[in-house]
Amino acid sequence: MKTRRTAVTDLYYFDKGICWLCQGPVDLELRGLDPRSSEIDHVIPVSTGGLDVWGNVSLSHRACNILKSDRAADQFTPAEYRANLERMVFRSTHPDLWLHMIICRRETELKEVSRELLGTRLEQKRLEEARLRADKPRLRSLQDQIDDLNVRARQAKAYIRMHRRAGRASSVPIRSRPASMLGYWCSYAWSRRAWLVTLYCVCFRSIGVVSLFLAEHIARSESDIVK
Ligand SMILES: [Zn+2]
Structure with missing residues (x-):
């Protein structure tokens, strides 16, 4: 009885050591989880009714087999299979670099998202401004309100300054207002x-x-x- 490994060796010689998916050479010495290691690929996947017979198997890289998985072989071009193989090899041989790349991509994505958000906010502001410009009477009334508020603020400032001067030597707090004019004059006299x-x-x-x-x-x- 043939083991899986000897079956792969037979297939390797039968297919002349070429992966039928990416058209690249397969190294029979590589074993285990290496993406370049040899595997038996079922042309019609077992899950879709393919049989585990010699007529339905071909030599393939592990990476190519993983990419194909349960799909038909013509889902990807040989170039795509090759690119996937290279990517998986890189991932397995430089795990830290791979992680770094993932993080970099993540940062780029985040930057793009934030730029998009900022753009949206700016756009909103611009729209609001345009809307206000179109709504001239409302803008004018807002301007009037602002002017009125400015005037009132100036008056309040003058009032405060006056009271501060009057009550500088007084023990009466500026904000407490005397109940009557008599009280006011008493407090004023006391301050003098x-x-x-x-x-x-x-x-x-x-x-x-x-x-x-x-x-x-x-x-x-x-x-x-x-x-
Ligand atoms: Zn391959």
């Missing part, structure tokens, strides 16, 4: 309390001076009366 003290002193000093003068005058007039 130095002047208040001065006024107070001047008033009472003058009262003292006047009262002393009056007292002296009264005493003098009394002594005149006594004389």
Whole structure:
């Protein structure tokens, strides 16, 4: 009874060592998972009713056999089979380089996707702008709103500046508003309390001076009366 390996050897000599899919030479010494190793390919796949007989088998590379799998042989041209073989050989002999290539391709894909997204966003912006330009009254009203807001912002800034100046020496926080005008004036006077003290002193000093003068005058007039 022939083993699979001896069957492959027989097939190798029968097919003159040529893979019938890629038309390339097969190395009989290579074994196992090497993509260039020899395999028996069923011309009509077993899964589609092909028989496991000599009339239905041909010598092929492992890679070519994998690519063909359950399909008919004319799904790919010999050049495509060859390209696949080269790719698989490269993948098996440079696994790290292969991984690197996959990652590079992934990055390229990501870049393309992001560029596409950016393009879409830019396009959206452009469309929006065009729409706004076409919608002139709305644009004008928006401009008016912006101007109004600018004016109000300027007014608010002036108001804040004024209040800050008024309340610079005040212990009353700028934002707390007095309940009445009396409260406002009280807080203002308190903020100028130095002047208040001065006024107070001047008033009472003058009262003292006047009262002393009056007292002296009264005493003098009394002594005149006594004389
Ligand atoms: Zn081949």
